[in-house]
Amino acid sequence: MSTHTSKVDNSVSYLEYQGKHKGLKAWIFSTDHKRIGLLYLVTMLFFFSIGVTFGFLMRLELLTPGKTIIDPQTYNSFFTLHGIIMIFLFIIPGLPAVFGNFFLPIMIGAKDVSFPRINLLSWWLFLLGGILAIVSVIMPGGAVDTGWTFYVPYSVRTGTNVWPALLAAFILGFSSILTGLNFVTTVHRLRAPGMSWFRLPLFIWSLYSTAWIQVLATPIIGITLLMVFFERVFGFGVFDPALGGDPVLYQHLFWIYSHPAVYIMILPAMGVISEIIPVFSRRTIFGYKFIAFSSIAIAFFGSLVWAHHMFTAGMSSPAMFIFSLLTFIVAIPSAIKVFNWVSTLYKGSIQTDPPLLYALAFIFLFAIGGFTGLIQGALSVNMHIHDTSFIVAHFHYVMFGGTGFGIFAALHYWFPKMFGRKYNLKTAKVGFWTLFVGFNVLYFPMFIMGWLGMPRRYYDYLPEFHIYHSISTYGSWILITGLIIMFTNLYIGYKRGAVTTEENPWGGETLEWQTMTPPPIENFDVIPEVTGDPYGYKQNDENETVKVKEAL
Amino acid sequence: MFSASNYVDKVDFAFIFITAISFALLILITILMIYFVFKYNRKKGVKPVNIHGNTTLEIIWTAIPVLLVIPMFYYGWVGFVEGNNPPKDSMTVKATAQMWKWTFEYPNGVKTDTMYVPQNRPVKVDLISIDVTHAFFVPAFRIKRDVVPNRNNMVWFTSENTGSFDIACAEYCGLNHSYMYSKVVVLKESEYADWLKIQTDKMNAAAITQ
Numbered sequence: 001m002s003t004h005t006s007k008v009d010n011s012v013s014y015l016e017y018q019g020k021h022k023g024l025k026a027w028i029f030s031t032d033h034k035r036i037g038l039l040y041l042v043t044m045l046f047f048f049s050i051g052v053t054f055g056f057l058m059r060l061e062l063l064t065p066g067k068t069i070i071d072p073q074t075y076n077s078f079f080t081l082h083g084i085i086m087i088f089l090f091i092i093p094g095l096p097a098v099f100g101n102f103f104l105p106i107m108i109g110a111k112d113v114s115f116p117r118i119n120l121l122s123w124w125l126f127l128l129g130g131i132l133a134i135v136s137v138i139m140p141g142g143a144v145d146t147g148w149t150f151y152v153p154y155s156v157r158t159g160t161n162v163w164p165a166l167l168a169a170f171i172l173g174f175s176s177i178l179t180g181l182n183f184v185t186t187v188h189r190l191r192a193p194g195m196s197w198f199r200l201p202l203f204i205w206s207l208y209s210t211a212w213i214q215v216l217a218t219p220i221i222g223i224t225l226l227m228v229f230f231e232r233v234f235g236f237g238v239f240d241p242a243l244g245g246d247p248v249l250y251q252h253l254f255w256i257y258s259h260p261a262v263y264i265m266i267l268p269a270m271g272v273i274s275e276i277i278p279v280f281s282r283r284t285i286f287g288y289k290f291i292a293f294s295s296i297a298i299a300f301f302g303s304l305v306w307a308h309h310m311f312t313a314g315m316s317s318p319a320m321f322i323f324s325l326l327t328f329i330v331a332i333p334s335a336i337k338v339f340n341w342v343s344t345l346y347k348g349s350i351q352t353d354p355p356l357l358y359a360l361a362f363i364f365l366f367a368i369g370g371f372t373g374l375i376q377g378a379l380s381v382n383m384h385i386h387d388t389s390f391i392v393a394h395f396h397y398v399m400f401g402g403t404g405f406g407i408f409a410a411l412h413y414w415f416p417k418m419f420g421r422k423y424n425l426k427t428a429k430v431g432f433w434t435l436f437v438g439f440n441v442l443y444f445p446m447f448i449m450g451w452l453g454m455p456r457r458y459y460d461y462l463p464e465f466h467i468y469h470s471i472s473t474y475g476s477w478i479l480i481t482g483l484i485i486m487f488t489n490l491y492i493g494y495k496r497g498a499v500t501t502e503e504n505p506w507g508g509e510t511l512e513w514q515t516m517t518p519p520p521i522e523n524f525d526v527i528p529e530v531t532g533d534p535y536g537y538k539q540n541d542e543n544e545t546v547k548v549k550e551a552l
Numbered sequence: 553m554f555s556a557s558n559y560v561d562k563v564d565f566a567f568i569f570i571t572a573i574s575f576a577l578l579i580l581i582t583i584l585m586i587y588f589v590f591k592y593n594r595k596k597g598v599k600p601v602n603i604h605g606n607t608t609l610e611i612i613w614t615a616i617p618v619l620l621v622i623p624m625f626y627y628g629w630v631g632f633v634e635g636n637n638p639p640k641d642s643m644t645v646k647a648t649a650q651m652w653k654w655t656f657e658y659p660n661g662v663k664t665d666t667m668y669v670p671q672n673r674p675v676k677v678d679l680i681s682i683d684v685t686h687a688f689f690v691p692a693f694r695i696k697r698d699v700v701p702n703r704n705n706m707v708w709f710t711s712e713n714t715g716s717f718d719i720a721c722a723e724y725c726g727l728n729h730s731y732m733y734s735k736v737v738v739l740k741e742s743e744y745a746d747w748l749k750i751q752t753d754k755m756n757a758a759a760i761t762q
């Protein structure tokens with residue numbers, strides 16, 4: 001096995017390496033973090049395509065009032081599955097499990113993660129959970145129709161396949177915990193000589209903060225969903241009011257995990273943006289420590305605001321006061337990040353390659369998502385817009401415009417390193433702009449109709465909302481065209497793109513750019529000694545006579 | 553100008569206040585990004601400069617957002633607390649939600665499936681669910697409250713306008729969630745009294761024939 005360093009031929013890339021298994025087995029039983037990263041990538045993209053299909057069909061249904069293509073029961077299952085798939089199988093694992101697995105060890109100068117076999121196990125659990133979620137659709141009983149939030153008492157009463165979905169989420173939770181555990185341990189134990197905490201790339205800081213949330217918060221959702229499972233099977237009566245339980249207790253437990261989960265989803269994307277902006281500006285990052293500590297602050301404060309999902313459910317006034325206030329406070333570290341990113345462009349040497357375009361789009365879309373989050377944090381306004389399409393727009397700006405674009409940025413950034421091939425830059429830009437336009441046409445009208453009183457999770461709507469729904473549906477067509485252009489271009493790049501062994505195509509300074517392309521099985525011939533900060537750009541220092549005043 | 557309810561002005565003000573500040577900041581960030589991308593474009597061949605950070609700037613752009621979010625929080629709070637304290641002279645209507653319809657019961661026992669209320673009189677709505685969680689949402693009044701089984705939530709409002717306004721269910725409740733609409737009809741005080749009398753007579757007549 002790869003732990004016996006002497007037996008490994010480190011001169012070939014991880015793609016060509018031949019271990020004791022051959023063919024597909026050499027992948028699905030590989031404990032190499034890079035191969036596991038690619039396993040996650042392929043499975044995640046498969047689930048993503050299913051999630052997109054459900055979203056596309058929902059939008060198509062909403063093109064006209066009344067029935068367009070599907071009946072209400074099918075629609076209710078579609079939005080449930082769209083949510084479960086996108087959250088548990090795309091957004092949560094997207095960056096940590098794919099790019100974290102692939103690059104975390106390389107970027108800290110390690111040969112692998114601390115527990116390679118547990119890492120493989122976490123992928124198997126991910127696959128199992130994902131398959132269970134998909135299979136529940138075709139099992140007798142009907143696809144789950146509770147919404148991804150599984151709110152009690154509806155989730156206890158509906159006759160649909162709730163239990164496979166609950167079990168799927170439970171298993172996926174374990175997968176996520178194991179990944180988090182691996183990352184925390186790896187960052188603590190396996191950093192290369194000289195890689196002190198403040199020399200860690202910011203992507204690693206974000207993964208480290210995320211990993212702690214994964215380890216600490218995920219067990220809560222696990223046990224909560226298990227209790228709903230028992231409630232259905234044995235009539236536990238913890239949550240079901242008919243048995244004397246409390247549905248609001250369920251909501252608290254659910255959001256104690258699921259709000260921090262929002263930060264599991266967004267923090268790694270912020271990390272990716274912090275990598276890309278200095279590299280494409282060819283200068284050091286502005287405010288390294290502020291960006292690093294703001295990740296920790298987000299992880300901490302983000303754990304204390306869960307009840308802002310429940311302002312209309314009924315809570316004491318002091319609770320409302322504190323949760324609303326903290327919701328505003330948690331916006332501050334995100335704002336700090338945005339200001340530091342924009343400042344990193346200042347006096348750079350900027351090249352607008354596709355990764356940077358996605359990163360800048362991230363800032364713009366995430367800012368809209370963040371600002372509309374403030375609007376929802378205001379209690380009186382929340383009473384009006386809670387559970388309307390305003391919320392749907394808001395979290396798509398954060399989760400898709402933020403994390404989704406962060407994943408696409410990461411794909412375009414690390415693609416040459418991962419596959420040793422190039423994709424077409426021009427087509428990638430066309431894909432980007434199509435996606436960006438489609439995204440806004442799709443989701444922006446939802447803000448307007450939400451403010452006007454369009455509730456979410458509605459199969460049908462009043463005539464006054466028709467115009468917004470139809471624009472939104474047209475937007476979904478543009479967006480899907482963009483996705484097709486982007487993925488086709490990357491796929492063609494992977495199959496037929498120009499082969500490159502260039503170590504450092506973008507001019508990055510972090511360790512993954514200092515090793516072979518694609519990386520060898522043990523990442524480095526010799527574990528590098530780290531001597532400076534991850535975005536040093538020493539060549540700039542000769543003309544760094546510019547001082548603070550000029551910067552202002 | 554009258555508002556559809558006592559909340560409209562406060563909610564709309566808080567919304568516009570936060571939106572205006574957000575919009576200004578969004579424009580600032582976006583223009584700076586676009587400006588820098590063109591000004592410092594690599595094609596111009598200018599040598600980049602390392603600037604590692606600036607503590608003064610960090611303090612400024614931490615402090616300013618803190619100062620901005622405090623009034624945002626405050627305006628949200630004041631518009632909300634009012635909803636906790638229905639005036640003593642409120643009229644009470646019991647709203648019962650079930651999959652997928654609303655029933656409204658008035659103090660004298662009259663029941664309807666559309667809600668009728670008098671203008672300019674505080675109305676307290678007791679929210680009862682007999683099955684799953686629903687939410688009572690009147691967009692024109694800017695009010696929404698979950699209708700949770702076993703938990704007697706309430707919401708109150710005073711409507712200054714006569715007219716008919718939509719009531720929607722805003723918490724997903726299954727198959728016909730999107731059809732769980734009703735209306736609240738606001739009548740002049742005298743019209744309301746007439747309406748209530750007719751309904752009461754109807755109720756009594758029905759009781760006699762049984």
Ligand SMILES: [Cu+2]
Nearest residue numbers: 686721725732
């Ligand atoms: Cu309902």
